[in-house]
Amino acid sequence: MASFGYGIASLRDHAESLGVRFCRHSDSCGITIFGWCAEQLGRLRWCRGWRRWRTTFWITIGRTIYHPDVIVDAVTASPVQVRHELVHVERQLATGVLWWLSRYVISWRFRFREEALAYLIDIRAGTPMLHVIRRLQTDYRIRHTTKMMSEWFADHLAREDDSR
Numbered sequence: 717m718a719s720f721g722y723g724i725a726s727l728r729d730h731a732e733s734l735g736v737r738f739c740r741h742s743d744s745c746g747i748t749i750f751g752w753c754a755e756q757l758g759r760l761r762w763c764r765g766w767r768r769w770r771t772t773f774w775i776t777i778g779r780t781i782y783h784p785d786v787i788v789d790a791v792t793a794s795p796v797q798v799r800h801e802l803v804h805v806e807r808q809l810a811t812g813v814l815w816w817l818s819r820y821v822i823s824w825r826f827r828f829r830e831e832a833l834a835y836l837i838d839i840r841a842g843t844p845m846l847h848v849i850r851r852l853q854t855d856y857r858i859r860h861t862t863k864m865m866s867e868w869f870a871d872h873l874a875r876e877d878d879s880r
């Protein structure tokens with residue numbers, strides 16, 4: 717996939733400059749257990765997106781990016797996803813990892829802001845905005861309306877265009 721003026725080499729440099737470490741889910745007992753629990757919850761109707769948590773979800777904690785075990789080289793395999801996770805790394809480091817993670821778990825409004833900033837990257841790379849919004853509403857349990865989120869994304873995408 718093209719990464720629009722931001723090649724694999726510079727993405728690798730960017731990750732390295734932040735001191736990022738890539739790990740498989742199974743490299744961490746905590747993530748493995750969390751993933752198993754998430755998939756059990758995924759059997760319920762209200763969080764079906766979690767059914768394939770272990771093969772689809774990425775999770776960033778501080779400078780560590782955990783990716784599904786099937787991925788060998790994260791940067792080459794999923795450059796857009798890595799750029800998304802780097803947004804989380806930068807914001808967690810800027811605000812304090814524990815503070816960020818607690819807010820992220822407790823507040824869906826905070827979760828929306830943080831994910832929306834990261835998902836701007838996915839949308840710019842071609843993921844349809846409505847697909848992102850549905851995912852935020854289901855997998856991330858965000859309660860904003862589709863209209864509100866569409867406006868947020870349209871507004872921020874326009875601002876990025878202006879700044880170029």
Ligand SMILES: [Zn+2]
Binds near residue numbers: 801804834
């Ligand atoms: Zn994210």
